[in-house]
Amino acid sequence: MYIKICGLKTPEDVAVAIGAGADAIGVIHAEGSPRNLDESAARNAIASASGAVDTALVVATTPVREAVEFATAIGASVLQLHGRYTPEDVQLAAQLFPRVWRATALRPGTNVEVGAYGEERLLLDAPRAGSGERWDTSALENRRPTGQWLLAGGLDPRNVASAIETARPWGVDVSSGVESARGVKSHALIREFVANARAAS
Numbered sequence: 274m275y276i277k278i279c280g281l282k283t284p285e286d287v288a289v290a291i292g293a294g295a296d297a298i299g300v301i302h303a304e305g306s307p308r309n310l311d312e313s314a315a316r317n318a319i320a321s322a323s324g325a326v327d328t329a330l331v332v333a334t335t336p337v338r339e340a341v342e343f344a345t346a347i348g349a350s351v352l353q354l355h356g357r358y359t360p361e362d363v364q365l366a367a368q369l370f371p372r373v374w375r376a377t378a379l380r381p382g383t384n385v386e387v388g389a390y391g392e393e394r395l396l397l398d399a400p401r402a403g404s405g406e407r408w409d410t411s412a413l414e415n416r417r418p419t420g421q422w423l424l425a426g427g428l429d430p431r432n433v434a435s436a437i438e439t440a441r442p443w444g445v446d447v448s449s450g451v452e453s454a455r456g457v458k459s460h461a462l463i464r465e466f467v468a469n470a471r472a473a474s
């Protein structure tokens with residue numbers, strides 16, 4: 274099971290996630306998010322992670338070329354397009370940046386083929402990203418992706434094992450479920466989440 278802890282804001286958060294055994298960490302650059310980081314804070318947060326785990330820059334409305342520049346400037350290994358990006362946006366990002374992940378809610382018509390637009394991985398999330406809300410994964414029936422796809426949306430240390438059992442994802446992603454307050458990561462919950470996800474897989 275591949276485990277990503279998202280919305281980290283400090284080098285300490287990142288060190289704890291890596292120490293707990295996470296495979297990837299994410300930093301957010303999205304106006305209005307309680308986890309929003311500017312370029313300098315994002316670079317500082319992931320600096321010590323370089324090479325140890327995948328480091329994703331998550332953007333929601335930033336234009337693709339700007340997002341690529343931001344990801345390059347902070348040394349992120351992955352650009353996660355998380356929002357209403359078009360297939361053309363994802364294709365452009367994949368031409369400009371080596372590793373791009375496409376994040377989307379599962380709506381009628383959503384293309385669930387991993388790599389459909391040149392992305393390396395697919396993340397299926399709740400309609401409101403980073404909200405801590407779960408979604409009905411029975412909607413995956415007959416539309417389950419194959420390959421490297423991550424389940425996100427309202428996961429936490431208590432529900433991650435059953436979510437893995439039901440949805441059978443390649444990986445999991447969490448943000449709100451490992452926070453003590455909105456935008457504030459709990460190091461204890463990060464450790465618990467990783468341990469429970471590992472034990473379930």
Ligand SMILES: O=C(O)c1ccccc1NCC(=O)[C@H](O)[C@H](O)COP(=O)(O)O
Pocket residue numbers: 279280299301303306307308331332333355398399401402403404405406425426427428446447448449450
């Ligand atoms: O976390 C945010 O605030 C955010 C804002 C805008 C775009 C994406 C955002 N988060 C992306 C993530 O990868 C989250 O981990 C994912 O949505 C799951 O969130 P949660 O339900 O809170 O665990």
